[in-house]
Amino acid sequence: MNLDDIYNWILGHNQNYPGKHQESQPRTIASYKPLEAKAQFHIVIKATAEYIKEKMLSGNGVNMKELGAFTMEVNSDYVKPLQHSGFNMTQDLAIQRADRKHVHQIRPCFVPDNSFKYFLARYPGKEEITKPLSQHSIYQKGFGMNFCNAGPIAASCYLGKDVVQSIHNSLIKAIHDLTRLGHNLNIDFGFIKISVINRDLKYKYEQSFISRLNQTEYELKMRQSDLATSQHWTTTYQEKWSKSTLNNLLTRPDPVKVQGNYEKSMALKIILQQKVEIGFKFNINFQFQ
CATH class of the missing domain: 1.20.5 (Single alpha-helices involved in coiled-coils or other helix-helix interfaces)
Known part of the structure; x- marks a missing residue:
């Protein structure tokens, strides 16, 4: 069963998955006409995939409650001491960082939630990522984790935030139920494909996404921001939103x-x-x- 089949399953069992996702909901802008219930699922899940993809490319992970965490593992090689590394004080710092790009390697991974693991027989590794010692929360699954915020997703789809949350909850509950019933699932988010065959979970990130992720200088993400403090605080929310891929998901009529x-x-x-x-x-x- 792919995502389209899961949507049909949810809409066909409205008693098991009640909520606003069962009916067509009004849009937040009058220029957009209401969509059918199934079309709402398509546009919200597509926007959710773009939201997770954008967060991961910016160096953060996303944790969807009761589904799992889309995060990355940073594999760092041992760095030689300064007196043995050939560090040149007269050379530009950016050039030195470019020479040491191979030190940090990023491996994207998907860590299923404990409630999802209960219905799985096998999944990749019990502890696939190494949790930093500074993170004491049991909900922290990786570096720079964020919970999946329905606000930006709802704004990009011109739907209410409660509608997006209802779609997320029903989709995750349907994935749990179908896995428990023994159905084979093929969940394609575009940049990652998650498959559940005989309760065996496997995932695969797109090679183009991995290449883009490795091209981002993760070493720069771990230090202070490149922008000046005054410029960072004077940047408006509209300017940040205009650079987001979610803003360009739908063209305003x-x-x-x-x-x-x-x-x-x-x-x-x-x-x-x-x-x-x-x-x-x-x-x-x-x-x-």
């Missing part, structure tokens, strides 16, 4: 064209209604005569 089409449709509706009323009037007079 032209309000002038939308209003023009609405006025034309209303004019045609009035004309047709008048013609129907005139024809009905003539038919009644003819019967009386």
Whole structure:
């Protein structure tokens, strides 16, 4: 069963998966018309995949509650002492960092949640990543972990935040139930493919995504920000949102064209209604005569 089959399963068993995802919900912008229930699943899960992908490329992981954590393992080689590494004080620091890029290697991984592990017979490694000693929380699955925030996803889909949360909860619950019932699942998020065959979980990241992840200088992510402090705090939320891939997921329609089409449709509706009323009037007079 792929994602489309899972959506049909959820919509076909509305008693087991109640919520706002079962019906078409209004959009936050009047220019967008309401979508069908299944179309809402497609657009929300696509936006969720883009959200996780964007967070991972920025050096952070994402933890979806009761599903798992999309994170990365940083494998660092031993660094030679300064007197034996050939460090040149006269050379630019950026050049020195470029020469030592091979020291840090990034391996993306997926760590299933404990509630998901309960229904699995096998999964890759009991402890696939090494948790830093400074992270004492039991919910911390990797470096720079964030919980999956439904706010940006809802804003990119022009849907309510409660609708996105309802879709996430129903999808995760359906994955648990189908795994428990022994169904084979093929969950394709675009940049990662998660398969559950005979309760055996396997995943595979796209090679293009791994290449982009390794091209990001993770060593720079671990130190202070490249931006000055004043520039960091003066950057507005609109500027940060404009650079996000979620903002470009849906193109905003032209309000002038939308209003023009609405006025034309209303004019045609009035004309047709008048013609129907005139024809009905003539038919009644003819019967009386």
